[in-house]
Every structure is written in C-alpha cells, then in structure tokens.
Amino acid sequence: MAALSSLEAPPWLGAEGLTRCRRALGGKLVRETWKYSPLPKVTDALIQTDVHQDPPVEALPPEAALHRFDELDAPPQFGIDLNRYPLAGIAAARAGTGWLIKVERTPSHPLRLAAPSLGVSAPVLLQVAPGCRVDIEQEAAEAASEGGLGAQVLVLSLGPDSEATCATAELASSVDRWSLLQVHLQRNAALTLNHQCTVGNFQRQDLNVALAGEGARLSSVGAALIQEGGRLDQQVVIEHASRGTVSRIKQHNLAAGRSRCTFNGRIHIHPGAAGADADLSNRNLALDSSAEVNTKPELEIYNDDVRCAHGATVGQLDAEVLFYLLSRGLGPQQAQRLLSLGFLRDGLAGPFAERAATAFAAHFMSA
Amino acid sequence: MSLLEVHDLHASVNGEPILRNLSLRVETGEIHAIMGPNGSGKSTLANVLAGRPGYEVTAGQVSFNGAGLTGLEPEARAQAGLFLAFQYPVEIPGLSNMEFLKAAWDSHRAAQGAQPESAVSFMKRARALAKSLELNPEFLKRGVNEGFSGGEKKRNEILQLLLLEPKLAVLDETDSGLDIDALQTVAAGINRFCSADTGVLLITHYQRLLNHIVPDRVHVLSEGRIVASGDRHLAEKLEAEGYAWLSD
Numbered sequence A: 001m002a003a004l005s006s007l008e009a010p011p012w013l014g015a016e017g018l019t020r021c022r023r024a025l026g027g028k029l030v031r032e033t034w035k036y037s038p039l040p041k042v043t044d045a046l047i048q049t050d051v052h053q054d055p056p057v058e059a060l061p062p063e064a065a066l067h068r069f070d071e072l073d074a075p076p077q078f079g080i081d082l083n084r085y086p087l088a089g090i091a092a093a094r095a096g097t098g099w100l101i102k103v104e105r106t107p108s109h110p111l112r113l114a115a116p117s118l119g120v121s122a123p124v125l126l127q128v129a130p131g132c133r134v135d136i137e138q139e140a141a142e143a144a145s146e147g148g149l150g151a152q153v154l155v156l157s158l159g160p161d162s163e164a165t166c167a168t169a170e171l172a173s174s175v176d177r178w179s180l181l182q183v184h185l186q187r188n189a190a191l192t193l194n195h196q197c198t199v200g201n202f203q204r205q206d207l208n209v210a211l212a213g214e215g216a217r218l219s220s221v222g223a224a225l226i227q228e229g230g231r232l233d234q235q236v237v238i239e240h241a242s243r244g245t246v247s248r249i250k251q252h253n254l255a256a257g258r259s260r261c262t263f264n265g266r267i268h269i270h271p272g273a274a275g276a277d278a279d280l281s282n283r284n285l286a287l288d289s290s291a292e293v294n295t296k297p298e299l300e301i302y303n304d305d306v307r308c309a310h311g312a313t314v315g316q317l318d319a320e321v322l323f324y325l326l327s328r329g330l331g332p333q334q335a336q337r338l339l340s341l342g343f344l345r346d347g348l349a350g351p352f353a354e355r356a357a358t359a360f361a362a363h364f365m366s367a
Numbered sequence B: 001m002s003l004l005e006v007h008d009l010h011a012s013v014n015g016e017p018i019l020r021n022l023s024l025r026v027e028t029g030e031i032h033a034i035m036g037p038n039g040s041g042k043s044t045l046a047n048v049l050a051g052r053p054g055y056e057v058t059a060g061q062v063s064f065n066g067a068g069l070t071g072l073e074p075e076a077r078a079q080a081g082l083f084l085a086f087q088y089p090v091e092i093p094g095l096s097n098m099e100f101l102k103a104a105w106d107s108h109r110a111a112q113g114a115q116p117e118s119a120v121s122f123m124k125r126a127r128a129l130a131k132s133l134e135l136n137p138e139f140l141k142r143g144v145n146e147g148f149s150g151g152e153k154k155r156n157e158i159l160q161l162l163l164l165e166p167k168l169a170v171l172d173e174t175d176s177g178l179d180i181d182a183l184q185t186v187a188a189g190i191n192r193f194c195s196a197d198t199g200v201l202l203i204t205h206y207q208r209l210l211n212h213i214v215p216d217r218v219h220v221l222s223e224g225r226i227v228a229s230g231d232r233h234l235a236e237k238l239e240a241e242g243y244a245w246l247s248d
C-alpha cells in the first residue's frame, strides 16, 4: 500500500514543496477549510487511486500548443498556495507529470478538456496569451462503476486583456470528487465561470481566483443539486489584489433528501485594490428538514474605497410563491417541483445550461 | 343557485379577527365592485375565498357553484373555477411564464378529466392573448413576473384569467399602478372575460376603472364588514365625497 511518505516530488514541485504539503495537511488553515469534509479519507484515496497521464484534450485547436511538463526547459509556475491547497501538491506528485496548454491566438472553437470520472488526472496549466479569447468546456464522464475518487487540478492563467469562459458540468456523478480550479488574471482580463453539478456522493470543489491585474473581472454562475445521501463542499476564495477589480458570484444549491451542503465564500480585498467591486450571493434551498446546510460569508477588506456585497441565505420554499402556484390549480407536489427546478435554473448559464436543466428535471420527475 | 354566496362570514388572519358578519351574493353574469378604505379587509376577503393558508373562517358559510368552499384546498378551489388576481403578484425567476401557464392549464384539464391541450395549440393561444393585452409575447419566455413592471404584472394576471377560463374572477386592485392606456387594455380584458356564465368580484379604490367596467352592485367594506351597498352611483358618490359620510 502506497503511503504519503513514499511519494516522490516532481521537479516543478520540489522535495521542499512536497514537505510543505505534508505539513500543511495537519495545519490550522486546512483543518478549518476541511471542517465539513473527510480530509484523511480524501488524502488516502488520492494516494491509492489510479493516475491518468493522457493528454487532457482530444482535438487541440491549431491556435493552441500542448506540452508535457517533462519536456519543458524550465519548470512551469503553478502559483498555487500549497499551505491552503496541499492536496494539489500531492495530486501533482502522484500524477508525476502535468500538461501545459498555451493558447497563442483565439481558437475558432471551444477547447474541450477531458474529465475522467475516476483517478488522479495530471494537472493542467492553461495559459491564455494577451488579448486572446478562449472558451473552455469540461463535462465529467459518467462513471462506469460506483465508488472511488476522481481528482483534478486546473490552473488558468489569463494574460492582459484576454478573455476566457470556463463551463463545467458533472451531471451523472456516482463517485467522490475533489477538484481545484485556480485562476490568475492579469490587467483587464475577464473570466466567466459556469459550473453545474448533481451530487450523489461526495464532492469537494475548491475555487481560488486571483484578480491580480488592474480591472480584472470575474463572473461566476453555478447551480448544484445535492441528492439523497450526497455531500457537497464548495470553498471559494476571491482575491481582489488590484484597482478596479470586479467579481460577481451567484451560486444556487438545492439540498434534496438527507444531504449536506457547504458553501464557504471568502472575499479578500487587498490594500491596493481601490475601487474594487465584489458581489457574492449564495442561496440554498433545503427541501428536507434533515438536510444540513452550512454557508459562511467571509470578508477581509483592507481598503475603504470598495463596494462589497455578500449575501447568503438558507431556506425552504417561499410560502407566498407556493400559494401563487396553488391558486392557479397546481397541486402542492407539482408546485414544489416547479419551484425547486426554477430555483436551480436561476443558477444556470453557459453551454451546459440546457443539459443541466434536463438532468435536474429528470431528478424531480423520478422523485 | 348563486355563483358565490357568502353568508355571515367571520374570518381571522393569523388569529386576528378581520372580517365580521359579511354577507354577499354574486350571480352568474354579474359584476360586483368592492371598495373601501385601506385596511378595511378587501384583500382579506379575496384571500379567504382563495384559501390562502393563515386565513381562517371562524364562522359563517361560503358556497361556490352550490358547493361548500371553506373545506377545499386552494388548488381545488382554482380547479373548481375560482381565480384570484393578486394585488401583489410574485416573481419566480427560473420558472418560465409559459411553463407555469401550461402546467396550470394542464391541472385544470386533468381535474375535468380532459386530455392536456397540445403545447403548440396552447402556445398559440397564449401568444395571441398576450398580444391582445399589449404584452410582448417574449414575456412568456421570461421567468414568471421576473423583472416585470407593476403594470406588466397586472396584465399578466389578466392573461392568466383569460387562459384558465374560471367561473369567478376575484380581482384585487388589478387597476392599481396602471397608466391610462394600460387601464383601458386591462379593462377590455376583464370585459372579455365577463359573460352570462361568469361572475366578477372587482376590488378597487377608483371610480376610473368603473367607467370601463360597469358594476351591477357596489359594496363598501369598512372594518371587516359591508357598511353600504348600492348600484354604480354609489361608486360615484364615494369618488366625490370619500368614505367619511358612511360613518356619520
């Protein structure tokens, strides 16, 4: 049986980096951010599970180039805070290699990233050249079996004035998943994120966005349906590091049945981020009284000249709205179904929105 | 048999007595206007009729089309042909107007033992009605009342009234917040609904709506009871003199 101590560090991580990850696993920050999720279990699974070293794209557009990390002259810079995300270092060590995708010109069609349902995927670093625009799509494959862990690290690095959209869908999940999306935006770069998922088992989603350059913008819209027995843990960290940076986040999570749903949204506005504008809204709907919802807004603001709105709500269906539907002749069950679906749909956008709406509807039809 | 018969009704909202000793009879083909100062119980009456949770009948009877109403769930009342146009229609982002309307209509059909209308035929009807109410048919694709202006919400209520073909329409201040043109459009919609088989309970503060929709009876509600009833001239008198003379 493999052990944490027997892992070997690849050059871009270094032995020292790996040691730091091992230490961070027991540290206060990680304990705090993994309060609602089984870190030892995920770490063990990460060390035991298979590794994918296959290229992460099937049809690479001619405007992009793909390199395996081992072939590069200099080790690539991930820019991941290993004290906060030590699992990223461990996943990288397990994978042994990684992939660099360089987008040098604007591709004419979306870049489709592979998302194997099981095993540790080699980390992917995607660099977008200044002024380019790229659409990234990633749809998790349906798992052939139940159980096991899928793990993934994706790093997006957006050059000045570049623009990216990144849409992910995990709509048939029957395995556990852990993923980290780390984004670094330079001056006037813009990112649109759309993430939709159904959660049947355990899912831990880490998102870290650094609005590093002046005028960098993030817009994220997401919806999750947590099914009976499912556990979703979303940890979001947004860093406003420069002047005039903007972030908009809307996440709608619906806990059906006995399930657990955690959303931790942290907005950090640095001293130099005058004129920063942050808006984070997380709404949660608990259909079953036994569902557990944790949502925690965290604001750290070191500049007075900012606009910052942070809203988190947990609730049942609105009685007024429910009565409106009943008064039109709809039965209580159908009314609940339509309102639940409406709540989730309100968190859908991007290329997978239709498919997600269909998957969500199927859930309520069979429920 | 009257379409609606309210006899000696007493009702409480969240345990607070609001309606007292209220009696009213609406026959098919009739339009009754209900007027009265703010807080007099007009919306309470409308909500009691529609079966809103928290609105409790503590004494008296209400029958609709010859059958008792008070024991029925709100959806059963709607399926039996009672429609309430809300004073403050709610917004439901994520649920499209069209999907909502079709589901409501399907449930009406199912309650009558009829097959659902085809989506194509229903959409055609909905679009045509929207146009007749000067509501852009694109609104049918938007979330229910989502981002609608006050006037658009009221027109959407009338759209539902015409689509669902109830027997009794209880219209709670459907004229409030409408501009002059919208008032005419909405009034035309309501007149279109009126027939020898239907009845209307029209809650309003203003005579101006009654210039377009001529009521058979006008009732004045004050402190939860009907304090005066008369023909259309009562509304004109209220417009000219206010409510003060009623308490003299």
Ligand SMILES: Nc1ncnc2c1ncn2[C@@H]1O[C@H](COP(=O)(O)OP(=O)(O)OP(=O)(O)O)[C@@H](O)[C@H]1O
Binding pocket: B013, B014, B016, B018, B036, B037, B038, B039, B040, B041, B042, B043, B044, B045, B087
């Ligand atoms: N949920 C409630 N809980 C307690 N009291 C209520 C509730 N809803 C209404 N009331 C009270 O019942 C009385 C009647 O209210 P209602 O809304 O029926 O008046 P209305 O005649 O429709 O007034 P308006 O012209 O302002 O619409 C008021 O005193 C109001 O405060």
Ligand SMILES: [Mg+2]
Binding pocket: B042, B043, B044, B087, B172, B173
């Ligand atoms: Mg009222």
